[in-house]
Amino acid sequence: MRPRDEQKIDAIFAAVIKLTGSVGIAGLKMTDIAREAGVADGTLYTYFRNKEELLNSVYYQLKRKGVLAIVDGSEHLPVKIQLYKMWESSLKYLVTEPAETIFLEHFRVSPFISEDNKKLSQQLGQYLERLLERGKEEMIIKPLSNELLISLLTGFLKDYTRHLVNHGLKVTEARVQESFALSWDAIKA
Amino acid sequence: MRPRDEQKIDAIFAAVIKLTGSVGIAGLKMTDIAREAGVADGTLYTYFRNKEELLNSVYYQLKRKGVLAIVDGSEHLPVKIQLYKMWESSLKYLVTEPAETIFLEHFRVSPFISEDNKKLSQQLGQYLERLLERGKEEMIIKPLSNELLISLLTGFLKDYTRHLVNHGLKVTEARVQESFALSWDAIKA
């Protein structure tokens, strides 16, 4: 029976994310994670079976946090408005937490990712799918497969985020509107 | 004396790409690359100073090859037609050579990438920029920054490619048209 000191786990997660930002997933060493988190090497193994499990836990937790940051409870609003809000909060979240973004991006192609986490729905996945379905029913979104529409939205979102982060640009109202307009023109009926 | 053997370099490159497809960049071992290429471990080091330089060479070569595969000499055609052809050849290339795509995707976030290669323009970069400029002059493309437009096109392209590859789908005429239509609706004026 482990008390599971949540503070310690948070410190470990934060250490993983911070270090990934500076040295990448491949440069992560358990010793460094432990030092950064302020615990002993061995302690990592009282909370996680091994490195793989630790990183997958971080991934899983970030995914959940990401969805929460992006999806608010405004399911009653019109589809386009909801999409806009989602677009805005996604951009803000991704750009504000570049270290987390880097971790996610690196982890997805790392040898550590588990089958379970591979299957984990895309960040905006399920929520987006329902939204797009509604849009198609309302005939304001093209009657195309969700995969295609989602590829456009998330692909563009990731690339644009990377561009903003790499150039140290802020997420202004103008940038949100401008980029959303592009997406919308693509998918609108 | 044996002359320096270009075929051997090709075999080494092919080995790197093939192995990356199965074990990822992080799982690449020099010994495995040598065995797969049919040469001795030491031979790798007569052609490349170290692992980092080898992988960067593969990256650089794939970038060049990719651009050649995508950009044909049809600069006289109308902008939209050229974009369509580019879209089609990009999709076909990326989906036909998934191992290369995986290598590129993994390498970009690996600890091996050199500063020079980090700066290497995006696969479709320069050619695309000229094309978009022309489209803006002809008032058929939105007067937005190239970065934004390119983010949409390449982000969507990468994500859609991944979707097709992951699900083992072919690049049919219908899929090319369908996906290009989305892109075009996004960027057209």
Added chain:
Amino acid sequence: MRPRDEQKIDAIFAAVIKLTGSVGIAGLKMTDIAREAGVADGTLYTYFRNKEELLNSVYYQLKRKGVLAIVDGSEHLPVKIQLYKMWESSLKYLVTEPAETIFLEHFRVSPFISEDNKKLSQQLGQYLERLLERGKEEMIIKPLSNELLISLLTGFLKDYTRHLVNHGLKVTEARVQESFALSWDAIKA
């Protein structure tokens, strides 16, 4: 948790010296050192950053030990007596610990020696200098530069030691007196 183990360091040092005696500095392998010291390969790296640092530590420690073995606290005795005692203890130490002598001799011309250790004063250096100065003041030693006098004493000592060790000869009272007489005749006023 096990505390950092000084005995382990001693075992490692002893292993280095013993192995150098049989295979020379150039034949030293970290794996062999570890096995001889009864630790794992990796353990060497918890105590020393790398091979170079390990060997330099051994060198530094031997230098200190050597000085202690040779210089006793008899600073009040007449110069000639002190020189004689020093000569005697030097010979005995060097001949009794031939493995250490071999290590020192090999290390000095090895590629491992650090700049700091290169500058490390000669084994008998500082103490000898003061002694020689006193002798010159008392007009019983030739008024020549210390470098010259020290070259004679230490050069002779090293060569003679090597001779004794190579031929398996003991350091008898007669040999000490005989050799010291030569040195003394050289440097006396």
Added chain:
Amino acid sequence: MRPRDEQKIDAIFAAVIKLTGSVGIAGLKMTDIAREAGVADGTLYTYFRNKEELLNSVYYQLKRKGVLAIVDGSEHLPVKIQLYKMWESSLKYLVTEPAETIFLEHFRVSPFISEDNKKLSQQLGQYLERLLERGKEEMIIKPLSNELLISLLTGFLKDYTRHLVNHGLKVTEARVQESFALSWDAIKA
């Protein structure tokens, strides 16, 4: 049947000596020797069976050259004069050719030295022995073992040479006399 291109061999020997001066024996690589000598790697192996034989050949040749440089044909002169001349030419030779001196010093403790070369008489060996014997007969040199006397002479010589080379000092008449006087006082009856 090899023509044994002597010029090529000289170039190889010179390369070995020059490189040893800069990188030490342990840093010598066959490839570097070949490049420095202006021949192909494989060529080294048409003249020498392997690295060990090459280095031993260099050593053997330097020994012969050294003796020639030091021992002139003045066997009729008085013992002290001969010793002085020998001392002078030794110092001059050793200080003028520090690279050769370094090679000799390094080679003697290297793992490459053959049993034959180990036994090779000391640089001044045989000639010196005869000279000392004559001196003892003439009762102008102490009636001690040659090993002892030779240890003093060669040990001092080597150390003093190293001192001069390390400090970039020239072999002046004064230095020769000063140092020889020390030696002579040591060994004279």
Added chain:
DNA sequence: AATGAATGAGGATTCATTCAT
């Protein structure tokens, strides 16, 4: 004989994981 590309055994070092305390 000369060449130099190719070889591959060998050795230093790393780092996830264990376990005595």
Added chain:
DNA sequence: AATGAATGAATCCTCATTCAT
């Protein structure tokens, strides 16, 4: 539970030597 010293399998790279040309 927490610690961190110790472990040793794994991997990159070197370089003396070979051999096809």
